[in-house]
Amino acid sequence: MIELHLPLLPILIPLVGSMLLLLLPASWRGPFALGTMVVSLVASSRLLQVVATTGTALVFHAGRWEVVEGVATGITLVGDWLSAMFVVMSQLVMLLGFVYALGCGDKVTGYGSFYTLFLLLVTGLTGTFLTGDLFNLFVFAELLVLSGTLLTAVADDKFGVEAAFKYFYISLLAAAFLLLACGGLYISYGTVNMAQLSVALAAETTPLALIAGGLLLATFMIKSATVPFHFWQPDFHAAAPTPVSATLSSVVVKLGVYGYLRMTTLLFVEQAEILQTILLVVGVVGVVFGGLAAIGTHNMKRMLAYSTLAQVGFILVGIGWGTALSLAAALVFTVNHALIKAAMLMLAGAVASRAPVKSADFEHIVGVGQAHPRMGILFFVGAMGLAGIPPTSGFISKMLIFNSGVAGMGYWSLGLIGVAAILTLVYTMRAFMRVWWVPAEGDLPFKRGDRLWAPALLLLGVVVLGLWAEPLLVVAEATAEWIMKPDPYVEAVLGLVP
Amino acid sequence: MGALLVWVLRKWMPITAARGWLLSIFPLMSLGLLGRAWWLVEDKYLSWSWAWVPAANLNISFYYDALSALFGLMVAGIGVLILIYGGYYFADDKDANRFFAYLLLFMGMMLGVVVAGDLITMFLFWEGTSITSFLLVAYKYKYESARKGAFKALFITGGGGIALLAGSLFLGHIAGGYDFKTIFSQAEVIQQHELYWVVLGLIAFGAFTKSAQVPAHIWLPAAMSAPTPASAYLHSATMVKAGIYLLARLNPALGGTESWFWLLSTVGLVTMVTGAYWGIQQDDLKGLLAYSTISQLGVLTFLIGQETEIAFKALVIGVIAHALFKSALFMCAGIIDHETGTRLLSRLGGLRQSMPITFVVVVMAGLSLAGSPPMFGFLAKETLLATAVHPTLSTATSWLFVLAIVVAAAFKLVQAGLVIVDVFMGEPRDKGVKGHEAPWGMVMAPLLPALASMGVGLLPNTAIVATFFGKAAEAAYGDKVKVSLALWTGINIPLLLSMGAITAGLILFSQRSWLIKREERWSFNRVYDGVLGGMDRLAFWATRTQTGYLRHYLAVMMVAMWVLVLLLWRFDWPTLAPFELFDDTRLEFDLIRLVSLVTIVAAAVTTIVLKRDFGAILALGAVGLSVAVYMAVEPAPDVALVQIVVDLLATVILVLALDRLPREQRRAAQTLQSQISWLRAGIATGGGLLVAGMSYMALSTRPRVSLVTPYYEQSAKALTGASDIVGAVIVDFRALDTLIEITVFSLAGIGVFTLFRWAARKHGDHEAAVANRMEPSLAALMQFSIGERPVSAYLQAVVTMVLPVALVIGGIHMLYGHEQPGDGFTAGVIISLAIGLWYVVFGFRETRRRLWWLRPHGFISLGVLLVIVTGLISMGVEGYFLASVDFGKMIGLPLPEGMKFSSGFLFEVAIASAVVGGVSLILDTLGRPAALAVQIHRAAQAEFDEAEKMDSQ
């Protein structure tokens, strides 16, 4: 029975945990939430393991509303290579977000509902990955949006509310697009089950479905902060409480990436070419724009947020090339970026917490690092990871992306992102120098700040994955192979060979 | 390895010169190993490979042949000396452990580069050298020049690294593998490939940046802010040779083509001449040496470009000769700097007496630099000239080459002169500069290479060395190269040219005051600054797009969404329904639809045109009610009911929120919407057209067939016991949606509460106002907020009754949710709105006193958990989470007709509980009188401060 419910458990466990937290005394909440995350991660890892061993998708028909005469009657949760991989990745990073939160001096972590909101964020994200139903995806996405908004709105940062407010507004637009898309697809095909839609869309694409496709694409672009739908992101990720912002900019934006992958490989396979071209263009624009903006901005967290635009740009380029090799590369990039970006944002938060004025503005953190050389080592490793310098896993991702471009003959885009890649080096190293090398004006007393366990663990992972990339690559390649054709997914869900 | 050890042992490391001796064990070991390895392989190669990432076909492999050995031995050998030297240099610097760690790390990386067996492995180490170089240059990071130099070096070599990576990938792609053996075997294929020029360009770019070729050379002088041992090691002897090594290594695969020849020759010669010229313009001793290095690197690049045996002979000799004399010179410069406190030529002078040994060393090394016999440098120059006059070259080319080489050689002689004469001869230009001899070990370190430089020159034809050099050259050349190290090869053209160069150099040196300007001139630094400046400007403009105006963002997104839709859709219309005013079989329904649509649109437009917010809110409520009418006609009573409920709830919440907004602000805000913005209107029209178009398509393609709904219609009653099919979908077929939906709703409640409790009192803005200024008018405030004004007994009595009635209605919605419109959600909203009405009429405190059971957080938690528990019980019964189970039937509970004690019922109760919790929290917080909010804030603050105090203890 546990096996059967595996695709459900990573959603259910944090949800139950979040609600139980409301009933617990304040001092228990943090550790309990962490424990919940551990259990949840165990479940999701097990899911991935089962997927890996069986080589097919685990499908859970919620409420036993199964497939009747080829029609999915209820909501299906699908743990396939792609979703399981994304879930494990995000829950791992989320777990470390909780670790960071426990050692974090932000007032927000002491608020009664902080961990509840955080666990609901996990629930929402996990749900969007695991669901096989487009409308259900909308519902989970709303959970995700709302919890993220609230977490940021109550952040210690005085701009938290503004950032959250803007994000939420824009997310409402995204929700409207997604609902319109759901409506368009349902009206065209009478179903919102993704496998079913895949079959139907392959048979015939109605004009309405095409419009829905455009709206769906816009939705995912908002979710992954793809240029020009990115405006909320720098504000939001910079203002969020550090443990949250670390997970937002690393894994939550990957919802969009997941969406693109599902769109191009499952739903709109017929239209994959134009979709990929669009992604390629916005990806390249993102790499250049994100890199430049990261150089030009005034705050370290903000810099890292802009950096996410660029890094997601690389991923989009990988998806845009659309070969098995480039998809695998994009997946590897996705995971590595998640770890690195989370670590970097945590470090940015840790720096801010040690600054005389709690802020990640560069003007406030100049020289703050000099009393904290160990943090500097961590940051340097992270910077190398972002810039794709060995022996970090960032190198592996960059190399794989470049390599897939070489093999896939995406020369002009490769050229552009290659040139833009140097921007990463510029902003990371400048930030490093500002904090750790430039002497501070006046004496900076040694100040305790947020604990560094979480970023240290993440960066350890970054280095380990840089030195021993094989397992990740195997998973990524298996995933890429799995999603290259929609048939296995459809077969697993509907139990029929299309 | 060594670096790690340094870090581990940093506590116990002696802060004396002995540190250097101790650490020199590591390069010594490497030296021994490499030498030993060389004996083992003799004239073949040694290779080893390990499947690093099989999934991506990546290996870690090593390839050790004479060329590797040549560079490797050089790296290790000079490394020994540098460490010993560095031990003295940093004799009393506690911090220097960091330096040694970096240096050893670099050494490892550099050795890795030269023994790497494939492009990827090489790249790994290549980047390692860039990073360690960055760290070493910025060793004195508190100085801006150090940081700038380090960054410049990293920026340029990092950029080259990206090019190299791309080039390597292209090369590997063309050759079908990254390892050198494969690549060599595919030389033909590579050179014929249409992407050959791409590969060549990228790899050469990588190599040029690393080896400081013009115009990428500018990082090298800037990197002179590194401590001298690092400069001597990285920036003359080893790292800068990495590019040379790379080109030499790949020569068999890439070399021999026209483009190779011209690219390398041109760049090499330009670098050679300009480096030599700029060298003599330097005031800083290290700057001079740096430019001299650049010049020498140009020479080496040039040589690789040639496709002759003699060139490769010249290459190996040049590499070693340069490594020897230049590291010696650098170390001496360091000694001078260390002992006198300055390295400026304009201040130094007359150090001959005070630093005799150093003087001797400098003379030996300087002569080698000048290329005069009997030094090794002479040999290097000779072979170089021999290359230039090689018969395979066309005459014009040959003369051009020769001219360049002679000019450069003359300049180098001037450089040597400057170093020897200006520093050691005559009188100090600055009287305050006094020198004394350095410790013997420190002087010994440069002495050894200087001696070696002379030794190789004086003891020609040393069989072993010559063979070794020959093998190395052969590895690069790809064919047999015979190297003879004879100094005197008879009077030939190279010798004559050499003499000419020396003469020219001497003349120039004597006239140096005319030649040397030493002032700011145009250099490629301007380009670098321009590039960085341009990048910063672009970056500035990139961030300006983030205007901070939400409506800009929304507008851009709307437009972008349209573009995306158009890209996919491309105006592909289905067959559209013709215009018919009424098409329902029942006219009156269409009439209601029409009227409600008109009402909807009219009321919606009213929300724009009304000046006052209050009227706009009323109009908004009317929109919602009209939508409900449309829905009722659908006929969708369930939806209509919820629409009504939610519309009224939204209206209430809106006015409550509005009531809390400051009046001044609202008054100001109301004046904002006076004129119509056409851009806004255009975007709105765009959105409207899209949705209208979608609706038109959707309605035109009716009737469509739903795949799922027929199943629901048939089996709702049978499988879930529900007559209300929509209700069955909500609590049974799509129960997961509903579970998450109520979680979202509850979350909204928790959120509003959390926001008011925490976010509203950040940064003193709220709190200050609350604590200081509000106190006197607390009572007045109580009166003026909606909740706490006295109302008539009549209204009180009616309102009192509303709540029990609402509870009963809510109860019915839950009990009969699957039989009639209404469900747990409507029950929850009705109940909580009635509670809200109590707040409005009785005030917050009185309400909370009387409704002792109202615990919103608990309601939320219990609600969601009840769903989950129900789901789990179903799981126990049916084996599936959220399965539909009729518990009443199971336990034989007698119930009235139409009522079910099923999972669906528990679901409804749970939904109601969560919704009551959520809405109560919202109304509590929004509807709570402001003054009371103050007290609650204060209580929360106290509680929080307490918690903080506990935390800090």
Added chain:
Amino acid sequence: MGYFTWIVPLTLLYVGLTANAEGLNWIVGLLLATLVTFLMRPEVKPHGIDWWGRAIVSGTRFVVTLLWDLMVSSVQVAGLVINRDIRVHQGIMALPTKHPAKGITVLSAQAITLTPGELVVDIDDEGTMYVHSLNVVAAMESEPAAQAKRVAQLEALFE
């Protein structure tokens, strides 16, 4: 026991709304009404059986009077509205409840307001109702008597 003044009407409400008169539904309704009453904890005093009898009688009479008033004066207002020349003699007059029980004030206010042409605007702490009337002169004459009649009808409920 006083709670039955709540439980009974609520049960009736339940059964009315569910429109299911079977015994089991009455039981469910009773349980629900009890639960609701328990949650509300109204401040009520216990009544004897005789009170229930009187309450039903006078309550019914009150409602019937009310409906009749409603019909009659609706027609009057309708006539007023349709009349080409609308002429109102409006005004607000004070009307004391003449009974200390708050319940009587409330029910009187309800009755007055339900009657078209008259509308309670406010009630002060002494139970004086301020009635807006379309024809204040006429109302000033008739209302005190009508109010006395209402008090007489309702007195039995609030002793």
Added chain:
Amino acid sequence: MVLLTSIGIGMLFGVAIYQMLQRNVIRSAIGIILLGNAINLFLLAAGSQNGLVPAYDKAKDVMPDALPQAFVLTAIVISMGGVAVILAMLYIVSARYGTGDLDEINGLKH
């Protein structure tokens, strides 16, 4: 009716977008609520309009599609939650920035 319905829904959506782009915070909040209404109307009108009697068991005639109705129900509830949160945030933002003008709520830029 097909065309008129479409135009009606489109206009509602357009007004919603127009309001969302307004500077007055209250109007933009109204825009959000209108947006929800427009979407729900679209889902219901376009998604299920082909029934004659409510979707209840043993209906005597053609029922409208129940699934879009369920979607709309869910969407309504969710957007309601969103509205509550946005209003609360609006309150806090405008308190902190001392303005009811969205354009003045721009502490975060560049």
Added chain:
Amino acid sequence: MIVELLAVITIMVATMFSVIGVVGFRRLPDVYTRLHATGKVGVLGVVMLLIAAVLVTPLVWSKALVLILLLLVVGPVTAHVLALAAYELGIEMKEGQQDDLQGVFTGITAEKIRLQDTSEGVKRGLFE
């Protein structure tokens, strides 16, 4: 048949009441007088519709009855609330012949609020 005829008449009368309610809303001079038309005549229309519904269709009479009672309670009290609000706002009667409430009104008047707004409004602005 008789019942049906009765129903038809009831519906017509109800419709008439609804129309009269709205016409009154249109024609009566001020807020207070209009409340008599909308708040009660209009409600009566719906009540009669409900009665008609019970007469002619197999609708559940008990539900209709509950709804009627609810309307009879809620309709007047709504009118009362609106009238009070109007009075509080200081909206004056058109050609009012008598106002016993003037001078004794203890609630808040718009006047007071306006005062509050100018003298102490800043505080409120700060607070909220």
Added chain:
Amino acid sequence: MSTLLIGTLYFSLAVHTLLIGYAVWRMWRGENRIDRLMGFDLIGTLILGVLVLIAMIEETSIFIDVGLGLTALGFVGVVALARYAVAGEVE
């Protein structure tokens, strides 16, 4: 159901629907805020009438349930709005 009855129902439905339109107009062009609020309240009442009429035409009490919700909540809404109209609204 006889044609007469059905005709009456349709007639009444049409009248009520049109009255709603007037009420909306009134809400737009009200004299003062109470006037608008009255318009709003009137919309609620008329919609209830429409619901009852639909219930008669459809011969189902489902719409009465909807009407019940409308009545109960409409009251709450109007009371809250009225209280707000006095204390909260700005000129």
